[in-house]
Amino acid sequence: MRRVVITGIGTVNALAPDVPGTFQAFREGRCGIGPLSFRDADRLTIRVGAEVRNWQAADRFAASDLPLYDRVTQYALVAGAEAVAMAGLSGALGSRGGVILGTAAGGIQTWEDSYRAVFADGKSRVSPLVVPRLMHNAPASHLSIRHGLTGPVLAVSSACASANHAMGLALQQIRVGAADVMLTGGAEAMLCFGGVKAWEGLRVLAPDACRPFSLGRKGMVIGDGAGVLVFEAEEHARARGARVLAEVAGFGMTADAGDIVAPSAEGAGRAMRAALADAGMEIAEIGYINAHGTGTLANDRAEAAAIRVVFGGTPPPVSSTKAMHGHAIGATGALEAIACVLALTEGVLPPTIGFQVPDPDCALDVIPRVARQSRVAAALSNAFAFGGLNAVLAFRRG
Amino acid sequence: MERANIEAAVIEILAQQLLLQPEEIAAEAVIDDLGLDSLGKVEAIFALEERFDISIPFNANEPDQPDFDFSSVPRIVVGVERLIAQRAA
Structure with a gap:
């Protein structure tokens, strides 16, 4: 069985839009939770979340591509670009490369905007790109397109375990020889009115802060973002002289x-x-x-x-x-x-x-x-x- | 609203969640003794909110429930009464 290693990582999250910033926040114990800023947040009972702040999509993507990208895809693409650059992957991996990415809600903002248009605003049609924007495999597919990965590509959805399941399956693809390199991890952009409204009903969200394992904890705080890791067969990584960050052991x-x-x-x-x-x-x-x-x-x-x-x-x-x-x-x-x-x-x-x-x-x-x-x-x-x-x-x- | 009406509604909503007849739930019933699970609880709270047009401050992570006491039928009735009064005020 082939050993699998991590050769690149990338992220966008409430702490930072990249790995160095996120590592620094982890070292400092910084908190990314704050008041929610999206439309209609004032109609929610729970008004805190770990949002990705100051996200300027127009600065990061071509105007011609942006209509295809829900925020969940945007985060995945930015995290993926950082991970691929760190791994030093260049040239075509083709069918020896793949993507398995987790998401729980996919393009939920796109669902919300479209329902708002037809139900609340009385519009009679929505953008023709709604389906390819909101589908759960959009982030995985756009990563495959961007990086020319034509091997195993799919989305995994298992609520809060989606990314771990995705990474576990990516590990297995490389182990069995179905791919040499897999981009894997997860992306989520659930911080919109409907996303939080749905969670509120379960009565498990904290109104102020997340205090894991602490007496007096009041529940979870939802966050947004993406993490993409480059998983690679060890022999493939060694052969091209890549820096190995860690082994994905089990x-x-x-x-x-x-x-x-x-x-x-x-x-x-x-x-x-x-x-x-x-x-x-x-x-x-x-x-x-x-x-x-x-x-x-x-x-x-x-x-x-x-x-x-x-x-x-x-x-x-x-x-x-x-x-x-x-x-x-x-x-x-x-x-x-x-x-x-x-x-x-x-x-x-x-x-x-x-x-x-x-x-x-x-x-x-x-x-x-x-x-x-x-x-x-x-x-x-x-x-x-x-x-x-x-x-x-x-x-x-x- | 009459307390008796609120009590009847509370019992009816609990009965629906527990798949019981309302007569099977005593006016003094303790919720944990009824065997209502966590999802049943949040569904009952949702039903109370819809019925009385109130917003119940309940967090499943706070066992002592400082904001809304959901431990027994009488406590729930008192809590609902208070929230209805607040809404009217």
Whole structure:
């Protein structure tokens, strides 16, 4: 089985529109959450989110292309360009390259704008480009077009685990030899009136801040953005002299087959164990876990219990970076994989900011408030989605 | 609005979520004893909001629910009464 490594990363998120800015925010423990600024936000009960600020699409894309790009595609393309440039990929990969990208809501802003036009504004027609803008595979397809990748290309949708599932499948494509290089990760642009209005109904959003694992936490805060990683067969990367950031060592996915929203510590634990087994790792190798850590009562309690069961008496340090970049739903796993790359390449464990008081139900070392310097050999990244779908990745220092 | 009417509506909405007849829910019933799960709870709250044209400040992550006490039928009735009065004011 071929080993798979990461040779490039790129991102757009509430912290920064690139990797250097995001790494700096992780080191500083900066928060990307703020007042929502989109149309009709004043009609929402929840008015905070981790928006991508000052996004000027017209400065980034040709006017002739822009009508095809919902924001979810724009974020994916900008993150993808950064990742490809970092990887130093040039020349045609053709059918040896592919894209597997996660998204939960796809072009939701395009749905909203179109419904508004026909239902609220009484228009009788919408743009002819609505369908290609809003389809869930638009970000993946535009990445394939932009970079000439004609191998396996598809979108993956599993709510909050979309990006982790996408990366797990991309790993498998390379392992089995279906591709040498895969762009993978996730993109999401759910911060629009309808997106937040829908989430409000579940009563799981915090009105102010995301405080994972902390006593007094009030829930999750939604974020926007994209993370794209270049996964590459190790021999392919070595042959072209590429810099290896980390190894994608293992992937585990499980389903709870239980409740449609309530998490299961058992299913989460099985996914972590599956990822470790797939990577051929002992638990002692793991020096950092990037938690799903949404900041809801239920997730954090179940996840802490699962970690304690899998890792026994002394689990490694665990943090949730969602308090910084928000819960970017179908993109969040990709942002968190990038946080793991920071931990593995620079020995910087990003903190759980917003943390106030330890919760006895979440007895973990959560790296509270301030980043920590620690050389780690391997890291896990958890994602546990509504629908009872769990996806965990294991990374090793490259 | 009469308290008795609010109570009847609360019980009817809970019964609908629990697949029970309204007579099977006591006026003093405690919600956790009824076996209402988390989604049932948020659906019941939505139904109360629609019925009374109110907005209920309920967050599933706050077990003590400082803003709206959803622990029993009488507490819910009192909370709904208060919100109706606020709306009228």
